[in-house]
Amino acid sequence: MKYVSTRDRMRTYTAAEAIVKGISDDGGLIVPSSFPVLDDGKLNALTEMDYPERAASVLAEYLDGFSCEELLDYARKAYSRFDGDDPCPLVKVDDGLYMLELWHGPTFAFKDMALTLLPHLMVASKRKLGDDSRTLILVATSGDTGKAALEGFRDVEGTEIIVFYPADGVSAMQKRQMVTQQGSNVHVAGIKGNFDDAQTAVKRVFTDPEVIAKLKAHGIEMSSANSINWGRLAPQIAYYISAYCDLLNSGEITKGEKVNFVVPTGNFGNILAGYYAYKMGLPVNKLIVASNANNILSDFFSKGEYDINRKFFKTMSPSMDILVSSNLERLIFEATGRDSAKVRRLYDDLKNKGRFELELDAHDFDVFEAGWADEDETKETIHNFFDLDDYVLDPHTAVAVSVYSDYADETDDATPTVIVSTASPYKFACDVYNAVADAREKDTDKAVMKLSMFTAAECPDGILALNSLPVRHTKVIPRDGVKQAVYDFVLGDGEGSADADKE
Ligand SMILES: *Cc1c(COP(=O)(O)O)cnc(C)c1O
Secondary structure, three states, X not given: OOEEEOOEEEEEEOHHHHHHHOOOOOOOOEXXXXXXXXXXXXXXXXXXXXXXHHHHHHHXXXXXXXXXXXXXXXXXXXXXXXXXXXXXXXXXXXXXEEEEEOOOOOOOEOOHHHHOOHHHHHHHHHHHOOOOOEEEEEEEOOOHHHHHHHHHHOOOOOEEEEEEEEOOOOOHHHHHHXXXXXXXXXXXXXEXXXXXXXXXXHHHHHOOHHHHHHHHXXXXXXXEOOOOOHHHHHHHHHHHHHHHHHHHHOOOXXXXXXXXXXXXXXXXXXXXXXXXXXXXXOOEEEEEEEEOOXXXXXXHXXXXXXXXXXXXXXXXXXXXXXXXXXXXXXHHHHHOOOOHHHHHHHHHHHHXXXXXXXXXOOHHHOOEEEEEOOHHHHHHHHHHHXXXXXXXXXXXXXXXXXXXXXXXXXXXXXXXXXXXXXXXXXXXXXXXXXXXXXXXXXXXXXXXXXXXXXXXXXXXXXXXXXXXXXXXXXXXEOOOOHHHHHHXXXXXXXXXXXXXXXX
């Protein structure tokens, strides 16, 4: 299997190159040149397997040059870090309604499904390419990605990671998760600015010739762990297929029966993996895109217009507070019949005018439905779902449930439906507790305890333990200080190179 660029179908990459590069040289995203077919035989075989085996089998279809055995080794290592026997259990909450819980990993959000695996794929890819440089992962985070990347790459040989977060723009829990990060190759810095400032500064450093040369002289190359990397997308395809296998195994559906997936969306990475599973032949009726108040994607699916000139809202589902959904470009590539010239035109428009328009007549859009939930609807959904179904939703998953209720009311669609559940409710303890109990708690620790008493939902040990971990990372830098921070952290220039001595 070769890979091509969304902006130039003639530009090809191997799987290892796709993973190491992250993005195509022409600025496009790297996509598989075709989709492997999931036939009955393969699906039957997958139903017999445990999750790491399913993940390795699906990845093997895409990653030429990687053997099944090595992929299984990586998958076992990655998913052994999750709580329980099954890293992504499918929980029945009502007749025909299921939660695919993707948050039993080390950082309690779905990003762990891919970020525990990516470091293994990246190190192996470099080895396959004969590249013996050390890898420096740079991440700008709005909260969840940073922590998941830190956990994924911590103490992975041949790698070092620096995470930049907006000093005043992440939740108390998210900040605590990052500043207490352990590991010998991890660095964390707050930036005085918002997420976009952090993201822009990091992007600039990636392409700064001086930084590239200076690091190269020390045998270091930069790479990215954000959600446009193929090594993050590919592992996500597996859990859609796995959920279907679980439904077959439990007798909830029969072979060939279609199901819906509802996905809370920000960067369009998670749901795009579901679309790829559908393209492989998974029996999918609808993929339902669920946005929060930043409803740029649901607007796109109803009007065909993508316009970032709009108000930005800070919501209680912060990991979906995004206006530029990077992975949408991959869908547009498929839905336009792989017309890379058209993709280039649309993304030039986006860059120059902040908007583009597209006729939504392509057959590929038919599988999608879209909707959004505002803050009140999200809160109400958390409250009612606990009352009626005795299940505690995090705010991101609540957005999905709210959008699905609207959809089900409007359509009377009775297709079995999987809600893709993306975070532990304890990660957003204040908002969740206040919603279920009609309370106004502002203290995170108290909210965790109260939520646990009120709902009897089990609190992950890792969340309770955060409290007693020492703060190891206190550095806060100015907006233009990213380059210097990279030098300080990695090359030991100047002061502050070894974070650990602040312990
Ligand atoms: C990142 C994230 C999302 C959004 O996922 P995308 O792949 O960006 O669409 C949803 N929920 C949670 C909890 C997340 O961390």
